[in-house]
Amino acid sequence: MAKGLALGMGHGDYIDKRLVVVKLVFLIGLILVLVRLFQLQVLLHDWYEKQAAGQHDVLSELTPIRGEIFAKDNLAVDGLAPVVINKDSQLLYAVPAEITAPETVADKLALLLDIDKEELLAKVSKVDDPYEPIQEFIDDSLAEEIKALNLPGIHFTPQLQRYYVPLDGMGQALGFLGYDGSLRVGQYGVEGAWQRELGGKLGYLKAEKDVAGSLIALGKRDIVRAEDGADLILTIDINIETQACGALTEAVKRHGADSGSLIIMNPATGAILALCNAPSFDPNNYREASDIGVFSNPVVSAAYEPGSVFKPITMAAGLQYNKLTPDTTYEDEGQVKIGPDILKNSDLEAHGTQTMTAVLENSLNTGAIFAMRQAGADNFKKIVEDFGFGEISGIALPAEARGNIKSIYGGKEIYLATASFGQGITTTPLQLLAAYGAIANQGRLARPYIVDEVIYADGNKKKTETQEVRQVLSPATARTLAGMMVQVVEGTHGRRAAVPGYYVAGKTGTAQVALKDRAGYDPHITIGTFIGFAPVDNARFVMLVKIDNPKDVKFAESTAAPVFGQVAKFLLNYLEVPPERDVK
Incomplete structure (x- = not known):
């Protein structure tokens, strides 16, 4: 300061100059603030508005609308019933730059939302x-409460919410829309398998960035628009599905069973008409499921030892290669000894002279072994393969299992013998259904499918074409085998699957369940299955009913067969199939 005064600067002049500098700095700062405000409020207002409002240009153009899912409905004017739709709801969001009192805003929102105040404040x-x-899927009433608070910086934008029409037993078939990180994607069922078609294609934003990687405020920005997802029309008939799933759920409950499955297919085309599981889950509230295992679809994913429903497959080998006829006989001694092993009939009885038709009607294990031996090991294995066991069907649902038929290639007759009556091998319900469908369809194996048509956002449509996998049996062999299976339903074990006025073909099977910790079977657990089709000469449907571990009765004739009969009666009436014979 002394040096400054020596140069002729007075103390007052120095202070005045300092004030000028301060004022100048303040003025420059004020100008910068005003420029920034002008930039934010005028030049960049549209850009931030687009960023902040999901329905406004940026977010709506970047996010595709997910396709909806429909089932068939022969009673509807347009022939369709929506099963998965997009419902209007509200997305609550904040523009923090507009909020002057964040504590107050957080306090008031916390009273209405199920979100912790500290999280809201952050x-x-x-x-x-x-x-x-802040929160997705706000309903209109809650949105109005929040709007009434007039909180600055708090806004709403319309949002589509995935909604599943309540349909008992259909959860595994549909799947749900969940999260993969921050993205909402289809998981399980049709939602998962058809994610690419339903989900569409995300758009994206091209924007200039500075060397630090930050967006340049006034830089060039281009939007590549999203492509909306396609709608799916399922092969499932909503009226058949409702009846079938209701019957299955009631049966599982009545018998105290662990679970159950039911699936119906058009044998000529492979179109799935119904697919039910019990227990199921509500896709709208999938987070409430106590066990994620319930999301899996047992119809395609759960391979099991099928038991006696496999006997018609064994019989098909003998018939196809002209090694036996329905009237071929053998002497049933109640058991067959193979090396050190003794295989017995399920009733532990010997039945004397029996025809091949009686083998199916009385479900004789010894007769199945006889038929396998008559056919020959190679022919038996060839028929098993041709029916599609040991390979996936290609139905386009997630996690389809192949089953396991490796034991029949082991070179030991004991494995062929047990396989002949459905033990020691595993199959999925869908594989069994498709195989019986081939018997019903003049020996032709059709590929099962569940999506009938894809309707793209641009109006283009893609129809699923029927695919014949292979000719497994000659038409004559298929007709003969079907006739033998009619006797099963007309006889003792399958009688409760019968429908008065119609010829129904089918077979029961009560399978044992292998122990998990050692060789052998659990004596307390069984799985009952009935598979059949009708009318036998021109089958309109093939159906499988499976009841897992019923607690009150042991055999499939008392668990699965009655459900088949109940649903089959509805189907024949619904499909307007005229009776084939007089009702006694």
Whole structure:
């Protein structure tokens, strides 16, 4: 200071100059603030508005609308019934730059939302964030309550919510829309398998960035628009599905069973008409499921030892290669000894002279072994393969299992013998259904499918064409075998699957369940299955009913067969199939 005064600067002049500098700095700062405000409020207003509002240009153009899912409905004017739709709801979001009192905003929102105040405060305090989502899927009534608070910086934008029409037993078939990280994607069922078609294609934003990787405020921005997802029309008939799933759920409950499955197919085309599981889950509230195992679809994913429903497959080998006829006889001694092993009939009885038709009607294990031996090991294995066992069907549902038929290639007759009556091998319900469908369809194996048509957002449509996998049996062999299976339903074990006025072909099977910790079977657990089709000469459907571990009765004739009969009666009436014979 002394040096300054020596140069002729007075103390007052020095202070005045300092004030000028301070004022100048303040003025420059004020100008910068005003420029920034002008930039934010005028030049960049549209950009931030687009970022902040999901339905506004940016977010709506970047996010595709997910396709909806429909079932068939012969009673509807347009022939369709929506099963998965997009419902209008509200997305609550904040623009933190507009919020002057974040504590107050957080306090008031916390009273209405199921979100912790501290979490809300963190969201609304991000002043550099032009768009901060707070909660999805706000219903209209709650949205109105929040709007009435007139909170600055708190906004709503319309949002589509995935909604599943309540349909008992259909959860595994449909799947649900869940999260993969921050993205909402289809999981399980049709939602998962057809994610690419339903989900569409995300758009994206091209924007200039500076050397630090930050967006340049006034830089060039281009939007590549999203492509909306396609709608799916399922092969499932909503009226058949409702009846079938209701019957299955009631049966599982009545018998105290662990679970159950039911699937119906058009044998000529492979179109799935119904697919039910019990227990199921509500896709709208999938997070409430106590066990994620319930999301899996046992019809395609759960391979099991099928038991006696496999005997018609064995019989088909003998018939196809002209090694036996329905009237071929053998002497049933009640058991067959193979090396050190003794295989017995399920009733532990010897039945004397029996025809091949009686083998199916009385479900004789010894007769199945006889038929396998008559056919020959190679022919038996060839028929098993041709029916599609040991390979996936290609139905386009997630996690389809192949089953396991490796034991029949082991070179030991004991494995062929047990396989002949459905033990020591595993199959899925879908594989069994398709195989019986081939018997019903003049020996032709059709590929099962569940999506009938894909309707793209641009109006283009893709119809699923019927695919014949292979000719497994000659038409004559298929007719003969079907006739033998009619006797099963007309006889003792399958009588409760019968429908008065119609010829129904089918077979029961009560399978044992292998122990998990050692060789052998659990004596307390059984799986009952009935598979059949009708009318036998021109089958309109083939159906499988499976009841797992019923607690009150042991055999499939008392668990699965009655459900088949109940649903088959409805089907024949619904499909307007005229009776084939007089009702006694």
